[in-house]
Amino acid sequence: MSFPSVHLPTALVTRNCACDRETVGSALVDTPRHLDALTVDIGKRGILTPLSLGFNEEFGTLDGNHRIAVALRLGLESVPVALFREPLTPRPRHAQPMLPEDLIVLQDAAGSAIRLA
Template sequence: MPVELPVPLVVRYRAVDRETVGSALVDTPRHLDALAEDIARHGIRTPLRLGFCEEFGTLDGNHRIAVALRLGLATVPVTVVWEPRTPRPGHARPMQAADFEVLKAAAGK
């Protein structure tokens, strides 16, 4: 079940900043503009996914968090999932202790 989490917490675990990547396939300004327009109109309809353990966090939803930052949203819907420590994904970000406690509570651990 998704929970609302603060954007500053969630953004710490993104793999890349989609505003600066600039891939010709999916990270075009037009794609992000269209996503921003849709989210501004309807909200984030598909929750982001934040997998975590004591050591790291991984985010699925880099486009949506980029748009949340662009729009100045305070919170975003997130499905929080406990992950095993191994294998550690290459895009994992180090877990911050304060974030771990928030995520653990959100996951019901």
């Protein structure tokens, strides 16, 4: 189940990131150049496409490693995120362990998003 997007603390979203794009490049783009261009764009217009964060009681997965890297560069306190419930199995290789305190925030945010929709 997916929920409307919400703003979440950048630090929480970062904990669900599979890799740091500042240190691990992408095979699809020239990562340093891409991050520089994205930094300029997001600095001017903000994050226009919410990051996607799947979660359950055991783990979280994030789609948006470049955007979260730029959010960290820019010192953004929060980022727009589209949440969805991730099934427990199969567990993706890039899944990150779910902290109990993060699960509470994500469940509350998902509940708030439903009430606002």
